[in-house]
Each structure stands twice: as C-alpha cells, then as structure tokens.
Amino acid sequence: MTIGIERIGQGIWEVEPRPDARVPARFVASNELIASIREDETSLKQLQNVATLPGIVGAAWAMPDMHMGYGFPIGGVAATDVDEGVVSPGGVGYDINCGVRLLSFRLKESDVRPHLDQIADRLYEHVPCGVGQGGKVRAGHDVIERVLREGGRWAVGEGYGSQRDLDHVEEESRMDGALPDEVSDLAKRRGKDQLGTLGSGNHFMELGVVDQIREPDIAQQIGLTEGQVTLILHTGSRGLGHQVCTDFLKRMMPAMRRYGIHVPDPQLCCVPIRSPEGKAYLGAMSAAVNFAFANRQILASLAVQGVAKGLNTRADSLGARTVYEVAHNIAKIETHLVDGKERRVCVHRKGATRAFPAGHRAVPEDYRDIGQPVLIPGDMERYSFVLVGRPKAMEITFGSSCHGAGRRLSRTKARQAAKGRSIQKEMAQRGILMRAASLRTQEEEIASAYKDVAEVVDAVAQAGLSTIVARLRPLAVIKG
C-alpha cells in the first residue's frame, strides 16, 4: 500500500501519521529524489514508527539519503526528552560512531599525480583493511579501558597525530560519560586488535583533490583551495561497537516490556533515558564512540605516513591537517528549542550528520564564524562534498543534515552490472587508482550501485539545512 506524503515546505515533506504517532514524521527531499525514496517504502514506514517513540519531541525526521534501516531508517533523526523520553540503540545503529574524517595536504594534484601508483600501494600497505584483518595495535585489557574512556586523546598520547587534530573532531574526539564496565568482555575481545583498521563493505580511504569551490570565503576559512590534495576516511567502531549494539538490544527487549513500552518493530526497542538500562546503554555507547574516535585518529596518522612514503618524503613535510571529523551514527544529549522553549534532548542520528550553524559553541573556535563542516562522501568514482551547517538545521532537524549517497542496487545486482568488466581498469582510465582487498568488493561498490550524492546535497541545501562549500574528486581509493 502506498504511504501518503505531502509537501509542506521547500524540500520538506510530511508522511501520513500512524494512529499512535506522538509527533509528525517528516523528511527532506527534492522532487527528483521522491521517486527513489518511493522505490522502497520501508524507510517511510520506519519513519512513521519512529514518530511513536515515548518522549519524542518536535518531529521524527529523515534526510534525503534515507533508506531502509533496522528500527530507524538510515538517515533518521529523533530527539527525545531526557526526563520523559527513551533512548533506542536502533537510533544509533550497529556501527556506533561510524563517521568521516577529512584531511588536507599542502600538495597540488600535480605533486601527487606522477607518484599515484606508489602512494596507492603504500596507503594499502599501511592501512589494514578487508575481512578479518587485524591492526598493528594490540590492545590488552588496560589499553582498551583507556581507549574507551579517552578516545582519540589516547591515540595522540601514543604518537598518532597531534592535539591540533583533536580540536577539529566532534566532541574533540572524546565523548563524556563513557562507562567501559558496561561494555561486555565479548565486545572488548572483538575490538582488541581492530584499532587502526578500516573494515570492509562501504568503508574506505580516498586520496582526492578539491575540484570545485562553491563558497570561496568559507572554503578559505576551512583551509580548502581548488586543486588541493585531500584524504577522506570512512569507518567506525568496528566489532566492538557492533557487539555493544547487539548486547543492548538483547538486554533492552525484556526491560522494555517491564517498563510497559510497546513499539511497532522489535529493532526499535528502547528504554527510558533515566532508567538503569538507559544509562548503561548511553555509557557503553559513549565508550564505543571513543573507540571509533581512536580508530580514525590512528588510521589518519597511518594514512599520512603512507602518502609520505609514496612520495618518498617525510610525513611532517606534507602540511597534513585535519579539516574536520564527523560522527553519523550516534546519540547525544543536546539543548534545542522545542516549541519556543529550550529543552535537553537525546538526539539520535542514524545515518545523519550533526550540522551546527555559525555561532554555536560546539563548533571549533576557528570555524565558529562559518558553521560546522559537514562531510558527505559519495561513491568511489564520482565525488564527495564539504558543506557547513545553517541555522535552519537547528530550527527544524535538531541541527542535522544528510550523511552520504545511499545504495540503490543490491550487492548482487551491482556484481551483475560489473560482470565482464574490470572496474579497476575502467577507473584507472579515468585517472582513479583503486586498491581493494577483494575483487567482490570492487564490483559491489561500483558507482552505479549508489545514488548520485550531488542530488542528496542539493536537497539539504535547497531545504536550507546546509551550504555546499566544496566538491572533492577521487584520485586513489582504498577499499576493504
């Protein structure tokens, strides 16, 4: 049955409510994206379900890259009152603090192009990726405890990168409130050799170049210039975070029944934020968030070393700098205006990026005049985007924007589309080198498997949530 939707503003749509909805269910999309959202209405149904969560305020939101998730749609945003509302692991997802870091270098494309083969090889050697690949860091019990409390700060203390990196990471790379004791031994065992690993699937590392500046003044303040070499990292909390989510779904299901909460989908299971289980989940989630921060901090450092080796130079001569790092699977306690009143809420962002505007105190000082950078990776063959948050995002989506392109083909269909072709060769002919642990991944990640991320960022720009600042083009891609 087709779910009813109605356009209620510039790029803003409302979904017909369930009878038990507590708030409206709304999403952001251009007219062009509506057809692809309609292709699988599960995400719209999941958005309707989110609107029934106890204590949800404002509206349940989904971003234009929305697609089917587990409980929440991917691209979902929900804010729940900290005193009367619930926290739901489904609103964060299995890959807790999956996120994106963008680095820039004092290099032009012409500096790296003649050495691209060498750089791609060295990056691939330096960055463990693919199924079951452990990292160089072997974290015993004491180390894991520190990582879970200190996040990226632990990694900097161990010589991976510098304090300047941390200043440009959400939460300065350390989430308060981590409770390592609430992370199971099994989760810790899964994470013990996964620090500094990329993983597989849609996780990647990409050397690229700024190929278009849309907002020159903002780009200058962020430190991006046309033709400048960049590097994007996309990964998260690895097996440790996945296990935290799995453990808490199991723990919360009976607790939810005890609290008399009924949800339309078991993956939407939730408990009151103030309950013992709610506090335990937020503590364990924050610990997993810190694990992901440390993971990306280590990977960024390894990547800079890889680029340096490929250029046969010293890492400190590259002018490597962290532009920003965002989390796009996370729940955070924030203050937002709801119906004209300030309220403390737990903002769940499942496949959505925080996008705070200029002036917000959570934005690093050197970006406070322009707004928080929002990093939106696309597929491995076309482009990615850098945006900044705008006030409208605070007004309607709890300071949130989109997070990526979103798949349009299943992995099987992508492999069929790639059959008989060498994706690696085709990309090389267009000047993009790829190193991948698996031929299967190369085929499953072809560009046509994804929506055009340009349409997604155009939609959030038209809706006023973010401003498009720059476009990045890939030069060399590392996939698991």
Next chain:
Amino acid sequence: MTRLESGFEIVEHTADTGIRGWAPDRDELFRVMALGLFKVIGGDAVISPSNQRILHLEAETENELLHDWLETLNALHQIHHELYNRFEVTIQSNRLKANAYGGSLGEAAGDLGTEVKAVTWHDLSIERSPDGFIAYVLLDI
C-alpha cells in the same frame, strides 16, 4: 510426504544481505544457516578445517537461539581470525551444542566476501511446516 532437502540461498537486499535456509529438521536448519553466514563472510575462499570450536548456547526462544548462534559464530570468526565451513549441531528444547570446524583466515585461498556487522532482528523468522523448517535472517553489512 516429501521432507525438505536442506540448503540455503543468499537473498538480495539493497543495502544489506539476507540468508534463507531450509531443512527437514531444526539441527540441520541451524547448520545450513551457519553455512550461509560463512558464504557471505568467506565469499569464494577455500579453507582446510584444522581448528575446532565448541559452543554451548541457551535462549528463551527458538528465534533468539538462531540469532545468538549466528552472532556467536561471527564473533568467534573476528576474535580468532578464522573461517568455519563445517558444523555439527544438536538442539534440545532451546539448548544448542555445536562444533564448528574451520581454519585460519591467513590460509584461506581465493576471494573473501565481506565483514558482517551484526545479525539483525529485522524479519528474523523460523517457520515450521509438515515438510520441515525454513528460516530467514538479515545481516547488517
């Protein structure tokens, strides 16, 4: 009456991957679902079983037992860097005893598949019929 032969198939999904398995009895169903999981993780790679892992699991429901069985195998794969390709499963009530046989990932020959983040509860099901059992799980990739 024709009993089901056992087998599994990988089910297409836009963002993730499903496994549907069928078998004449529950022990066999859990065995083929494990084979499906390691088809997703191991891809076309071939291993010679040299290690054995012994599992004892207990759950309140059959669905929960299937979820925990596959989750535990995925965790063992990640912790020990092993792939498993042979399973012996015995279930009584909702108690499972199993042996999983496998080998080191480092010795796997051929193209591996993809990491599995989690076995989700989305549409997880076990259906019984006079001919046997059919199960479905969706994996977060």
